[in-house]
Amino acid sequence: MAEIHSDTIETAGALAQRSEWKDGGWCPIERTIDLVGTRSAMILIREFFFGARRFDDLVRRTGLTEAMASRRLAQMVSDGLLERRPYQEPGQRTRNEYVLTDLGRHLFPVVAALIQFGNSLAEDRGQGIELTHDQCGAPIEPAVHCAEGHDVPLEETVARLAGR
Amino acid sequence: MAEIHSDTIETAGALAQRSEWKDGGWCPIERTIDLVGTRSAMILIREFFFGARRFDDLVRRTGLTEAMASRRLAQMVSDGLLERRPYQEPGQRTRNEYVLTDLGRHLFPVVAALIQFGNSLAEDRGQGIELTHDQCGAPIEPAVHCAEGHDVPLEETVARLAGR
Numbered sequence: 001m002a003e004i005h006s007d008t009i010e011t012a013g014a015l016a017q018r019s020e021w022k023d024g025g026w027c028p029i030e031r032t033i034d035l036v037g038t039r040s041a042m043i044l045i046r047e048f049f050f051g052a053r054r055f056d057d058l059v060r061r062t063g064l065t066e067a068m069a070s071r072r073l074a075q076m077v078s079d080g081l082l083e084r085r086p087y088q089e090p091g092q093r094t095r096n097e098y099v100l101t102d103l104g105r106h107l108f109p110v111v112a113a114l115i116q117f118g119n120s121l122a123e124d125r126g127q128g129i130e131l132t133h134d135q136c137g138a139p140i141e142p143a144v145h146c147a148e149g150h151d152v153p154l155e156e157t158v159a160r161l162a163g164r
Numbered sequence: 165m166a167e168i169h170s171d172t173i174e175t176a177g178a179l180a181q182r183s184e185w186k187d188g189g190w191c192p193i194e195r196t197i198d199l200v201g202t203r204s205a206m207i208l209i210r211e212f213f214f215g216a217r218r219f220d221d222l223v224r225r226t227g228l229t230e231a232m233a234s235r236r237l238a239q240m241v242s243d244g245l246l247e248r249r250p251y252q253e254p255g256q257r258t259r260n261e262y263v264l265t266d267l268g269r270h271l272f273p274v275v276a277a278l279i280q281f282g283n284s285l286a287e288d289r290g291q292g293i294e295l296t297h298d299q300c301g302a303p304i305e306p307a308v309h310c311a312e313g314h315d316v317p318l319e320e321t322v323a324r325l326a327g328r
Contacts (some may be wrong), residue, residue: 003274007269009214009239010298018214020220028292029210029275030238034284037206039197046193048180050173050323057183062244095229105171106284108318109277111193112308117274118192119269119326128192128326133310134174135320141311144276151312154198154272156299159214162283 026161036078036107040064040072042114048082048104049111053097055056073098081107116142177324200270200271201207204228204236206278212246212268213275217261244283245271280306 011018022060036042043062052058057080061067061084081104084096095150112131119128131140144152175182188194200206207226216222223233240246245268248260264271275293283292284306295304308316 002256009265009295010212015214015293018211018216019270023229024227026291027207029206029208031282031285032278033203033206037201037203038214039194039201042193042197043191046191047182049173050179050282051240051316052182054236059185059220061182062317063186063188067250074204085229090317092165100171103284105318106281106306108321109306109308110274110281112321114193114196115323116192117271120194120270121195122192124214127190129179130234130326131173132323132324133312133314133316135318136312136314138310138312139208139319140269140308143309144273144304145307145309146300146302148297148300148302150297150300150302152297152304154213154269156297157276157297157304157309158296159273159279160294162202162290162294 007155009154009157009159010137011160012158014075015159015161032110035081036074036110038072040068041076044069044072044076045107045111048100049108053099055095055097058098076104080104108152113138113142116140171319173318173321173323175324179323179325180244183198185207196274199240199245200274202236204232205240208233208236208240209245209271210322212262212264216224217263218251219259219262240268244268276304277306278305 018120024087044058047058047061052061056093073082077084080101082098083101085099087097088094115129115131122128133140146152185303190210202208211222211225216225223230237246241248244265246262247265249263250258252258279293279295286292297304310316
């Protein structure tokens with residue numbers, strides 16, 4: 001049966017036989033989803049990227065219940081995305097705030113891509129978040145780049161399994 | 165209270181007063197999550213990007229039940245991410261296959277970012293998916309770029325609400 005050309009990622013190596021196996025644990029998308037694949041985790045992550053640190057702010061900004069926010073934050077600390085830091089306001093007891101770890105900050109391309117895809121869904125309504133580069137003022141673009149600096153469209157992308 | 169410097173996106177305009185409002189509908193991340201924010205939707209999307217089109221392949225590759233796969237595919241057609249196309253094998257009845265629409269293909273930066281973040285979670289195990297640019301052979305990088313071609317780190321990013 002002839003394969004119809006389509007604009008997809010070209011698979012190479014073991015990944016080219018994708019139809020022939022189904023064992024788990026190989027997929028980095030699933031690993032990411034295990035950490036941040038819920039609405040509540042992602043809207044907390046959003047607020048961390050917009051500078052929130054404190055439990056009360058996170059609850060108010062996300063609209064999550066305190067119980068849900070606590071549970072997600074504890075999980076994200078345990079997954080290494082956040083770390084707790086004690087702080088103390090004058091006359092108050094010591095509390096913890098939360099900051100993104102280096103691993104958490106590595107979610108930036110995910111957050112940027114989610115924002116830009118969501119913008120495209122509401123383009124007709126002019127709603128969304130504009131991201132710009134503060135050094136040059138240019139808009140941030142929803143594109144994929146290689147180490148040589150080329151824009152890489154979907155159909156020029158090759159995927160291989162690492163480590164097997 | 166002095167704001168501690170942190171590596172976050174700088175918010176500007178109405179977004180700088182993020183703590184003062186919580187009305188819904190403004191957030192493009194939430195819009196994206198509404199469409200593809202479940203594990204089952206994302207692993208179907210993964211297989212479309214790796215070239216699957218047919219229901220049986222999608223079910224086998226994802227391990228989803230037929231009922232779940234049907235439901236998600238119907239939703240993704242209705243959301244405009246996929247379109248149905250009839251095909252016919254010799255001697256068989258006409259069936260539908262599914263292909264990504266232009267909107268669906270615009271998820272490429274999301275898919276690439278999820279893959280690359282997931283790779284970083286399993287770096288020590290050498291597992292993951294290597295993405296390369298087939299025109300030059302260079303690896304695809306998990307970076308955010310502006311229209312001027314600069315790599316934009318998190319702390320050089322400014323976010324503003326569009327349309328208000």
